Amino acid sequence: MRKKFVRTVPFVAAFLCLLVASALASGVKYTLENGMTVVMKENHLSPIVAVQVWVKAGSATEPPEYAGISHVLEHMAFKGTKKRGVGEIAKEVEALGGDINAYTTFDHTVYHITISSRYLENALEILADTLENSVFDEKELRKEVEVVLEEYRMNEDDPDRVSTKLLFSTFFRKHPYGRPVIGFP
Template sequence: MEQIVCPNGVKIVTEKINTTRAVSIGIFVRAGSRYEQAHENGMTHFIEHMLFKGTTTRTAQQISQTIDRIGGELNAYTSRDHTCYHVTVLDTHAEQGLAVLSDMFFNSVFDKEAIEKEKRVIYEEMAMDEDTPEEYLADHFYQDLYANHPLGRPILGTKATIENFTQAAILQYVKKYYVPEHIVVSLAGNISDTLIEQVRLLFGAFSGETQLDSVAPVFCVGDYVYEKSVEQAHFTLAYEASKRGTEESYALLVLDTIIGGTTSSRLFQTVREQLGLAYQIYSTTSLYEDIGTWLVYVATNESEFPLAKAKVQEVIQEIYHNGVTLEEVKDAITHLQGSFVLGMESAESHMTRNGELLLHGLTVRTVDEALVRIGEVTVEEVNTLAKKMFSTSVATGVIMPI
């Protein structure tokens, strides 16, 4: 694995994997919904869509056809703190994939008619999330959990903000955030030195400078209730957790696995297998540069909701008071190591992991190095973290059927 820093500040990370014929290229931009002003909410995600809508030399259809014809995959995603545009192709088509991806990145036209059309597409994406109780709860809960902070705003934005997006506003946003210091290009797979040099020439030559405007959010505890026409009660419970990149975050991974990260976890076995109260129940983490959240989600019958909620809290309190066992920690570590390795079987997974780590200023460990670090987590570390995290106040959110 190698890293290159271009004179303009763009960082390039490469990982050659000669056991695959795939090449995956990703452009990571430190632009996400948490950096948006209130009137810009949804702009980052909107721009992600617009980069597929045509350049000075290719129409939207030509962009898609070029990659489809060579059997590749071209896609993108927007998170709360970054955006990624990526392509995966055969090694024989690597230069063609790079040409399309870089053309989209540097030469998108942001056509006014296409902007208005894409607004309607995103309204439908919003409607899809509104129709999905889990997504609906997450969006509304985040707004209360991080009240009055951009981190709590929906990544998609709102109809009120999106309807006011203009070509001029989009171009101004791109100029502000799509600058060298905010960009990492990640390559993984059967990549050649020629391809790496092409990336360096393409991305090391443009200019621009800006500073990210972001303050740390405050974790707002409370009990939040939302109403929606649904068949089940949907419940989430959250504690403030370690921020991204701390040594404590490894113990958090193990703790999360033990509590609700697998089908053998305490929550799954208690709430679903033993009591039959839910089909879906899990725990997960969301970690950012200045704050972290650990949460539980469960969906259950309205009449069973009080019992399901009580059982979730009982599992957490049991661990708070008595801790987890050495056997649980060992099993969780083995699970994490196995799932991590299996999840890294593609060139795209290597590209994504390396790009995200470098973009956020984290150590880019090899797979083997990461496995060693996971294996170093002790039962004492996990129990110390559980005691610390579960001694703080909790935030809850619930959708109750109307």
């Protein structure tokens, strides 16, 4: 039984690799006049759409004295726009059965919505409004800085995150990757 399993695994792995390569190959990529790169990949197996906006702004692009600002700005993007108040962005997406979130890496901040494909136009409009018309209320900024500080403290209690932070700070001593994406308190 074990021999059969061991012989089967490479074939399954090869098949999966071919499937992934095939899926990636059928996507469309182009650049808008404003420099934004658009990548589209259709998959009609499910009636949902995932929309992601990758902004070339992550912790590695920050000066050391502003370490963590990309992460704070990521949080603030959802705190309202000129036409949507605090909490309305997520509420609107969730009312359509979707999910909206974001994350920050060393090189990018990614904003994303997953929603029924019939609401694609809604998702695009909401993300565009969020990224183009965010309002940075001072009171909300103070609250969100506290949220990020709590996130930092929680990370300090997570052995995996602590060891990863140590690894990166050791290997990238003089490089922005040596600083945590979330910044310092």
